[in-house]
């Protein structure tokens with residue numbers, strides 16, 4: 130199959146039906162042994178320092194991995210992608226624009242999907258067959274999510290990695306399926322996390338810290354049991370057609386569509402606190418104002434750029450945030466904690 134880079138989650142069923150193997154360029158970038166080198170490729174090509182690292186990483190990944198075809202999402206994700214697309218064209222890549230419709234309405238979505246299918250030389254009926262093939266794979270990803278928040282046997286980092294990978298199923302959905310099946314049966318044998326761990330939600334775009342953030346909070350007796358955007362990549366509301374599935378996918382639309390999902394999951398998963406990750410120079414960071422107004426729980430806003438590991442400043446902020454929630458929910462004893470500090474001094 131010909132590889133086709135994707136700049137965010139797209140209807141991969143159509144790409145697969147057209148004989149393309151989707152490659153999520155974000156995952157290619159962040160899983161590179163040295164993601165900073167991909168950012169450097171973009172900066173050497175002239176991308177400004179104050180441009181989001183994901184955009185630069187995507188460009189660097191295209192160059193370093195020799196990606197020839199790219200499906201660029203021009204509406205419903207990131208306005209920077211429009212200019213990225215122009216630069217990729219300049220570099221002689223075959224660039225295909227894709228715009229989510231203005232409203233998440235199945236009829237509009239059907240028309241948009243038909244157009245994409247036509248551009249790629251396939252038909253929607255063929256993509257529906259692929260959708261049916263992917264359905265059990267997506268169901269496994271949802272099982273893994275349930276094992277995270279209901280059974281407490283999957284870590285936040287594992288949840289993140291499996292769900293974020295569902296945008297392209299690690300470039301091989303057969304392999305993803307068998308590996309995830311195996312992983313789930315191993316998880317079922319595990320001892321659950323203790324009940325006194327704080328339960329956190331992670332909202333916002335996936336971070337540049339990959340698993341590091343999750344491991345850090347777990348070292349402080351807290352765990353992420355809800356990864357908002359990553360869970361959406363696995364399409365938890367598949368509906369009865371591709372048009373419905375992608376209309377139920379809230380990420381490309383108003384922040385209110387996301388808020389509806391977030392507040393529902395926060396209540397269902399008994400969340401104690403929220404980490405909102407924002408990427409430096411990203412317009413989505415402004416949404417923090419709306420989240421803080423609507424979500425009535427302690428919230429920590431973390432901003433990442435191109436550091437790829439948690440800075441000591443961020444580590445301190447996370448620790449203070451977790452201590453504050455524990456105090457509020459009496460999961461630590463303030464008097465003993467205070468005495469402990471005096472003793473150490």
Ligand code: SF4
Pocket residue numbers: 181182183184206207208209334408410411412413
């Ligand atoms: S983090 Fe924001 S600016 Fe960066 S690619 Fe994603 S949407 Fe665009």
